[in-house]
Amino acid sequence: MKFYYDNKRGQSVMMFTKGTIVAQRVVSDQYHLLTIEQPDIAKQARPGQFIMLKAWERIDLLLPRPFSLYRILPERGQLQILYQVRGQGTAEIARRVPGEKVELTGPAGNGIVLPEEGAIALLGRGIGAAPLMAIAETAAARKGLAVYTFLSARKTELLLGREDFALYASRVTLATDDGHHNEGRLLTALLAEMIAREGIAIRSVYTCGSRRLARGLLPMQARYGFTAYIFLEETMACGIGSCKGCVCKVREPGSPAGFVYKKVCQDGPVFPVDKVVW
Amino acid sequence: MGQADDRTAINPAARAVAPPFTPRQPDIPRQADTLQQPHSPGHSEKARSRVNLAVAIAGLTLPNPVMPASGTFGFGAEYAPFIDLNRLGAIVVKTITLHPTSGNPPPRLMETCSGLLNSIGLQNPGLEVFIQEKLPYLRQFSPPLIVNIAGRTVDEYAELARRLDAVAGVDALEVNISCPNVKEGGIVFGTVPAMAARVTAAIKQNTRLPVIIKLTPNVTDITAVARAVVDAGADALSLINTLQGMAIDVETRRPALANVAGGLSGPAIKPVALYHVWRVAQAVQVPVIGMGGIMNARDAIEFLLAGASAVAVGTASLVDPGALMVIIDDLENYLVEQGLTDVRELIGALQI
Ligand SMILES: Cc1cc2nc3c(=O)[nH]c(=O)nc-3n(C[C@H](O)[C@H](O)[C@H](O)COP(=O)(O)OP(=O)(O)OC[C@H]3O[C@@H](n4cnc5c(N)ncnc54)[C@H](O)[C@@H]3O)c2cc1C
Ligand SMILES: Cc1cc2nc3c(=O)[nH]c(=O)nc-3n(C[C@H](O)[C@H](O)[C@H](O)COP(=O)(O)O)c2cc1C
Ligand code: FES
Numbered sequence: 001m002k003f004y005y006d007n008k009r010g011q012s013v014m015m016f017t018k019g020t021i022v023a024q025r026v027v028s029d030q031y032h033l034l035t036i037e038q039p040d041i042a043k044q045a046r047p048g049q050f051i052m053l054k055a056w057e058r059i060d061l062l063l064p065r066p067f068s069l070y071r072i073l074p075e076r077g078q079l080q081i082l083y084q085v086r087g088q089g090t091a092e093i094a095r096r097v098p099g100e101k102v103e104l105t106g107p108a109g110n111g112i113v114l115p116e117e118g119a120i121a122l123l124g125r126g127i128g129a130a131p132l133m134a135i136a137e138t139a140a141a142r143k144g145l146a147v148y149t150f151l152s153a154r155k156t157e158l159l160l161g162r163e164d165f166a167l168y169a170s171r172v173t174l175a176t177d178d179g180h181h182n183e184g185r186l187l188t189a190l191l192a193e194m195i196a197r198e199g200i201a202i203r204s205v206y207t208c209g210s211r212r213l214a215r216g217l218l219p220m221q222a223r224y225g226f227t228a229y230i231f232l233e234e235t236m237a238c239g240i241g242s243c244k245g246c247v248c249k250v251r252e253p254g255s256p257a258g259f260v261y262k263k264v265c266q267d268g269p270v271f272p273v274d275k276v277v278w
Numbered sequence: 279m280g281q282a283d284d285r286t287a288i289n290p291a292a293r294a295v296a297p298p299f300t301p302r303q304p305d306i307p308r309q310a311d312t313l314q315q316p317h318s319p320g321h322s323e324k325a326r327s328r329v330n331l332a333v334a335i336a337g338l339t340l341p342n343p344v345m346p347a348s349g350t351f352g353f354g355a356e357y358a359p360f361i362d363l364n365r366l367g368a369i370v371v372k373t374i375t376l377h378p379t380s381g382n383p384p385p386r387l388m389e390t391c392s393g394l395l396n397s398i399g400l401q402n403p404g405l406e407v408f409i410q411e412k413l414p415y416l417r418q419f420s421p422p423l424i425v426n427i428a429g430r431t432v433d434e435y436a437e438l439a440r441r442l443d444a445v446a447g448v449d450a451l452e453v454n455i456s457c458p459n460v461k462e463g464g465i466v467f468g469t470v471p472a473m474a475a476r477v478t479a480a481i482k483q484n485t486r487l488p489v490i491i492k493l494t495p496n497v498t499d500i501t502a503v504a505r506a507v508v509d510a511g512a513d514a515l516s517l518i519n520t521l522q523g524m525a526i527d528v529e530t531r532r533p534a535l536a537n538v539a540g541g542l543s544g545p546a547i548k549p550v551a552l553y554h555v556w557r558v559a560q561a562v563q564v565p566v567i568g569m570g571g572i573m574n575a576r577d578a579i580e581f582l583l584a585g586a587s588a589v590a591v592g593t594a595s596l597v598d599p600g601a602l603m604v605i606i607d608d609l610e611n612y613l614v615e616q617g618l619t620d621v622r623e624l625i626g627a628l629q630i
Pocket of ligand 1: 087
């Protein structure tokens with residue numbers, strides 16, 4: 001399984017440490033952007049990786065929660081996560097204010113390998129935009145690499161990070177279910193249309209936030225000659241590969257069942273869509 | 279001991295967990311503080327070096343009584359970036375089965391109030407891969423290596439014992455008997471004293487290694503199983519394995535775990551675990567390794583006082599990968615503060 005990610009983890013050292021909250025901003029309704037100062041992780045982290053974050057000391061709330069890195073800012077020694085308030089853990093995180101300390105483990109998981117040149121596409125649904133931003137920012141630093149971003153959500157306010165993407169992406173295409181943007185069309189259809197209309201050769205597609213989107217990319221791979229990857233999520237406990245709690249089914253032709261369970265935290269969180277058993 | 283306002287006694291850095299539902303804290307007391315500075319100020323190196331932490335279990339000498347709990351420590355390598363494995367009392371690996379086991383479908387985890395439900399289903403690469411690929415790495419560390427095994431039949435347990443007896447680097451076997459006997463209607467080995475005894479006897483016949491039987495709490499009388507396996511030759515006991523439990527998603531009306539039920543671990547089970555350890559320690563003559571919800575040194579000390587000769591830490595390492603080191607350091611600090619020179623003075627020292 002070492003063919004689709006940058007297996008440099010041996011060189012980056014995962015750590016359990018603390019960070020300081022620098023900023024907490026409400027982006028929209030239940031969505032917040034949290035900036036944490038943690039230079040050691042910021043220096044090493046690569047797009048696609050995540051952190052396990054704990055921002056409370058309640059003993060009734062045990063486990064740290066996994067969050068993708070939205071932005072990695074090594075010069076400032078900072079990390080940003082874009083998160084949705086869902087349950088108790090994220091509600092606690094939302095209560096933290098600048099100056100407070102948090103515990104974090106990272107950088108966890110495998111970073112992705114970006115092509116040196118050509119074009120890539122990012123397809124994010126809702127909060128699924130979070131891990132894609134770090135890719136867009138890193139890709140923008142490579143002269144020859146164009147990034148086409150496609151974001152969808154129920155309504156305009158939930159199109160997360162669109163201003164940030166506009167800074168780095170060659171183009172940002174939006175779609176909302178309420179029809180306000182692009183008549184609420186599927187991002188896969190918009191991507192296909194762009195490729196067909198402009199003849200852009202997309203090499204890799206990264207998607208997050210919707211399994212339907214990822215499945216939609218499956219038949220497009222052969223037709224358009226790209227490889228599509230999905231950021232998978234599973235409930236996690238350790239985030240470091242020790243508990244085997246966060247598995248997903250990955251195709252393995254030689255195995256008795258035709259698939260094996262891979263750990264999202266250690267073997268992922270990014271997987272080629274055609275390897276995932278849906 | 280035991281008084282709530284006494285909680286900072288172990289560690290002056292006041293790392294103890296604050297009462298639940300505190301609004302906002304200006305700064306979160308952190309375990310990492312003690313990680314980076316293991317020897318808290320105030321205790322001279324001299325005082326510390328006079329303290330004995332070593333304990334003996336089933337013929338093994340453990341440099342200290344704190345070890346990881348099987349299944350929460352992978353095969354050790356996962357924790358190497360965070361802790362010094364050579365400082366552990368012992369290394370305990372995930373349950374190994376004779377053949378590779380793929381485990382249960384996800385979701386396998388659900389956090390509950392102060393607890394964690396898991397239904398991993400013993401996912402492991404099997405004995406052969408363990409010996410070929412995991413053991414060489416584990417051999418480099420000095421603490422005793424305890425290999426946890428599970429079988430689906432008595433014969434599988436026997437074969438695991440026989441094959442592990444023949445490889446270098448294994449110091450003891452811990453036997454997970456919380457799994458179903460496929461030959462006898464799927465009844466969990468550890469729930470029937472006679473069946474648990476048969477597994478123990480079969481393993482003892484096939485190995486010279488010390489055998490630690492790990493008891494399940496999902497029984498009516500844990501001391502009956504404890505006595506049966508000790509009579510069958512168990513050199514030590516470890517307990518408790520997880521308690522059966524479940525959780526339901528009220529929106530979807532579906533079980534939170536794909537496997538419907540799972541094993542509960544973490545602070546939620548500590549009083550139950552402690553009670554079982556206390557009862558078993560009195561019922562048998564062999565040493566007991568206590569576990570279940572240990573999050574800090576104070577919890578560990580409770581188990582020692584209840585009669586455990588050593589303790590295992592599981593869920594706490596999932597919460598904080600450095601937890602084992604903090605517990606070892608704080609245990610030592612506690613001894614110094616109490617003016618004790620030997621951790622063995624705590625074992626079974628409960629006053630009633
Ligand atoms: C690798 C990875 C990266 C992630 N990145 C982000 C991110 O960048 N931004 C973000 O907002 N969230 C992200 N998540 C999801 C995030 O971890 C969960 O939303 C969070 O753990 C919920 O915690 P809670 O205590 O608030 O909710 P809980 O009380 O634990 O759960 C509340 C609700 O959230 C659902 N939920 C819990 N855990 C997850 C999960 N892992 N995935 C999806 N739903 C979940 C539960 O089913 C429940 O309905 C990521 C998850 C993974 C595995
Ligand atoms: C994720 C997870 C996996 C576990 N896997 C095993 C296992 O493979 N074999 C075993 O004997 N016990 C296993 N256990 C049980 C623990 O070893 C321990 O008995 C239990 O969790 C209680 O301790 P704790 O509360 O400190 O976690 C597992 C526990 C957890 C949480
Ligand atoms: S969360 Fe523990 S193995 Fe992935």
